[in-house]
Amino acid sequence: MILFLIVLLPLGYVMVQIFTNYNEVHLYDETDEMASQYATLLAVIDDPDIELLVESMDRGETARKMVIIDQNGNVVEDSGIRGFHPSEHAALQGKAGRFTDPNDHQEYIYAGEQVQGDDIGEVIIFSPSDLMDQSAIQVQQALLLSGVGALLLAFGFTFIASREFSTPLQEMERAANQMARGDLDVEVPVKTKDELGSLSHSMNELARELKRYRGNRQAFFSDVSHELRTPLSYVQGYCDALKKELYQDETERQQFVDIIHEEAHRMNRLIHDLFELSRMEEERFPLDLELVHIGDVTKRATAKLATEAKKKNNTIKVDMEGKFPTIVADSFRLEQIFTNLLQNAVSYTENGHVWIEGSLKDGNIEVKISDTGRGIATEDLPYIFERFYRAEKSRSRDFGGTGLGLAIVKQLTELQYGSIQVESVPGKGTTFTLRFPEAKEGDE
Secondary structure, three states, X not given: OHXXXXXHHHHHHHHHHHHHHHHHHHHHHHHXXXXXXXXXXXXXXXXXXXXXXXXXXXXXXXXXXXXXXXXXXXXXXXXXXXXXXXXXXXXXXXXEEEEEOOOOOOEEEEEEEEOOOOOEEEEEEEEEOOOXXXXXXXXXXXXXXXXXXXXXXXXXXXXXXXXXXXXXXXXHHHHHHHHHOOOOOXXXXXXXXXXXXXXXXXXHHHHHHHHHHHHHHHHHHHHHHHHHHXXXXXXXXXXXXXHOOOOOOHHHHHHHHHHHHHHHHHXXXXXXXXXXXXXXXXXXXXXXXXXXXXXXXXXXXXXHHHHHHHHOOOEEEEEOOOOOOOEEEOHHHHHHHHHHHHHHHHHOOOOOEEEEEEEEEOOEEEEEEEEOOOOOOHHHHHHOXXXXXXXXXXXXXXXXXXXXXXXXXXXXXHHOOOEEEEEEEOOOEEEEEEEEEEOOOOOO
16 A cells, blocks of 8 residues: 555656646737737727726736736836836747736736737736645646545445455465364365465375375384384294294204294395385485496396396396496495395286387387296285285295385386386286386486
C-alpha cells in the first residue's frame, strides 16, 4: 500500500499541475482572442454603441472587463477596472500580463489589441484569473475521488491477494509443525500451479519421503535383527553343545566347530556388506576411477567362477568379441559387480548355461548376464534390488547370501554412472542388463 501511495500521490500532483497550467494558457489565449474580436468590432461601430458595449460589461453581464485607450494612451472608457494606467503596463498589441484591481484586489489576466481607427488606439480585455478555477476544482475533486477509489480497490486487492498467499503458507506451517512432532500423515492442498503450488507439492513429497524413510529404517532394523539372530542362535546353540560335550564322537564335535565357524563368517560378511552399503547410500564411498576395458574385467570375474560352475555342471560362455571403448569406472568395484551377478547365476542354475554378451549401443556399452536357472517370479522383480529381499525365501540360507548382494550391485553400478535392469521368466532363466557410458575425450 505504501508503494501504491508513493506512485499515486506524485502522479495526482503532476496531473493537477498539468491541468492548471493548461487552464492558464487557455485563459491567456481566450483573452487575447477576445481582444482581437473587440478591436475588429470597435473599428466599425459608432461612439454611442461603444458606450453601450462598455456599460453592458460593467453591469456584470460577463465576468470579463474592458478598457479602451485613445491614441495618446489615456483611458477613455472602462467597465469597472480602476487604477489601470497603460503607461505602467505593457498593454500593447500582442502583449499580455497580469493586473490586480486595488479596489477589490481581484487579479486579472489582460491582453490588448490595436484598433484600426482615428479615435481609439487600443482595446484591452481583462479576464479574472480565477475564471477557470471552478473547472480546476472539479478536476481536483475527480482526481481525489478516483484516488480514494483506487486506494480502496488496491487495499481490497492487496487484502485478497495476501490471503491467497498467506493461506497456503499457513497450511504449510501447520504441516511442518505436524512433521516436526512426528506426524507424517499430512497433505497440503495443491490449489495453484505457481511457486506456492510447487512448494505445497514439495512439502507433500517431503512428508511421503520421510514416511518412507521411517518405514525403511524400521524395516532395516527389523531385517538386521532377524539376519543376525539366526547365525547367533546357531553359534550359541552349538557352543552350548560343545561346552556340555553333547556330541557323540570327534567327527560330530568337528562338525559343530565347522558350523560355528561358518555362521561367524556369515555374520562377518553381513556386517561388512551393511557397512559398505551404508557408505554407498551416504555417498561416502571412495572410488578409484580410471579408464577401464570392460572385457578384461569380465574375463577376471569369469575365471573366478569357472571352478564353481564346473561343480554344478554349468557352462559359462563369453561373447565380448570386438574392441570395445573404455569406460570410466573403478576396476575393482566393477569386477565386484560382475562377480556378484555371475555368482547368483551359477548358484541358481544347475546343468545349464550362463552367458555374458557385450555390445555397443548409442554410446553405451551394454553387457547382458543371462542364465537358464529357475528364474524370478514376476511379483518379486520390482523388489530384488532392495536390502534383505530374497526371492528364494524358503531356500535363502542354502545359497549362503546375506540378502544385500543385489542392493550393493545396484549402488555400485549407479556410482559408476551406469544402470542395471532385470528380466526373468520363471523356470527359464534370468537376464541382468548393465549399461555404462563410453569414456569421452578428457575423461582421463
